[in-house]
Amino acid sequence: MNFLIEAFAWLADPTHWGGPNGIGVRLGEHLAYSVAGVALACVIAIPAGWWVGHSGRLRGLAVGISGGARALPTLGLVTLLGILFGIGLIGPMVAFVILALPSVLAGAYSGVEAADRQAVDGARASGMTEFQVLTKVEVPLGFPLLVGGIRSAFLQVIATATLAAYVGSGGLGRFLFLGLKTQDYAQMLAASLLVVALALVIDVTFAAIQRLTSPARFR
Amino acid sequence: MTWLFDNLAMVGEYLVSHLALAIPPIVASFVLAVPIAWLANRVGWLRTPLLTGAGLTYAIPSLPLFIVLPIIIGTSARDPLNIIVALTLYGLALMVPLTADGLRQVNPLALDAAKAMGYTSTRRFLTVELPLAGPTLVAGLRVVAVSTVSLVTVGAVLGIPSLGSLFTEGFQRGIVAEIVTGIVLTVALALLVDAVVVLGGRLLLPWTRPAREERDHASTPEAVTA
DSSP states (O other), X not given: OHHHHHHHHHHHOGGXXXXXXXXXXXXXXXXXXXXXXXXXXXXXXXXXHHHHHHHOTTHHXXXXXXXXXXXXXXXXXXXXXXXXXXXXXXXXXXXXXXXXXXXXXXXXXHHHHHSOHHHHHHHHHTTOOHHHIIIIIIHHHTHHHHHHHHHHHHHHHHHHHHHHGGGTOOSTHHHHHHHHHTTOHHHHHHHHHHHHHHHHHHHHHHHHHHHHTOGGGGO | OHHHXXXXXXXXXXXXXXXXXXXXXXXXHHHHHHXXXXXXXXXXXXXXXXXXXXXXXXXXXXXXXXXXXXXXHOOOTTOHHHHHHHHHHHHHXXXXXXXXXXXXXXXXXXXXXXXXXXXOHHHHIXXXXXXXXXXXHHHXXXXXHHHHHHHXXXXXXXXXXXXXXXXXXXXXXXXXXXHHHHHHHHHHHXXXXXXXXXXXXXXXXXXXXHHHHHHHHXXXXXXXXX
16 A cells, blocks of 8 residues: 555656656657557558458458457567667557557458448449448448447557557656666556556547447437 | 577476466456356346446556556565456456356247256256357457467566566567567467367367357457557
């Protein structure tokens, strides 16, 4: 319990929040990494997933990628890319994109696949082009599943960004590894609580977006 | 390859410690999920808090959880037990909702038939309800097995030995071959444990056809984050 009190005291200390190495800057970095990694993954995975879901082609490959990614150890990827790209942000960013891709891909293709077949057939029968069927029927109907995929990807990158501080990137993981190196458990704990709080806020936010984008609301 | 053959004994030790950390959470999340899910289906007001709790647990990154757990369960900061308990929580977060759903989707006619034949409720649960929900449980356990084997490596940054130690040592010494060995072995071990779960499922549930298992697997939820 003493450690918990010390951790909160560490968090409550205003000198830890400001400055170039303060919590404010590190939190901003953490969020920026996550948004950038997920955005890049979306640019690649959403069109690919929609195409797979709409055409049904390469479906086995997409299922394999999104399922097989579970086995890939994130720390291994982060350290490997850290060595290959050297100190800097390129290595961690490549890791974030690789780890965010499978969830977004799964959300995109499963969303399109989950669209009611009768609605899709009806759209086609009323003369929509394939592109219209995709953008006006399949994508809106599957939108909550896509948001769900982006939600998993975001949480995955928040977790990985914490680990990336091990290979020298910024973010909240910095405090954690600094605490580990100096055997300052209170600081490790404070940093961990910050990451947990960030993850929970993001998760709850995405849950709300998922509810708001559900087509059932418009019926 | 040369690196691997020169360090075979060390890699073997890490492999054994890795299994010792990965197997208890996989077994525990299966064994504990069944009674908890049973209870969630019986006691109405327990459902919502259990499902919400499971969802939120899933959102927590593993490294911070490893560090926060000692103050909750009273272990020391580098106790391997932290890893085992944290990974069990992740396993339960996936298995409890899935098992509760699987148990509720059992055909009520089969349950009525068992009741009419004079089965006690315990016998009915163990010999009718649980086996019929079996394929769903196996599908969930496969996801738990694979993500648990992968997540054990994160403990290495706290100094808890596993195949993840090949990542931290490889990074510190700048040996790419060591990190690649760690990644390949972790993935291989995950696939091996997955195969054992599938095989166990086939032996215990001989009536399930492989085609059906594939479909169940495809519809299982997303894995936990790192």
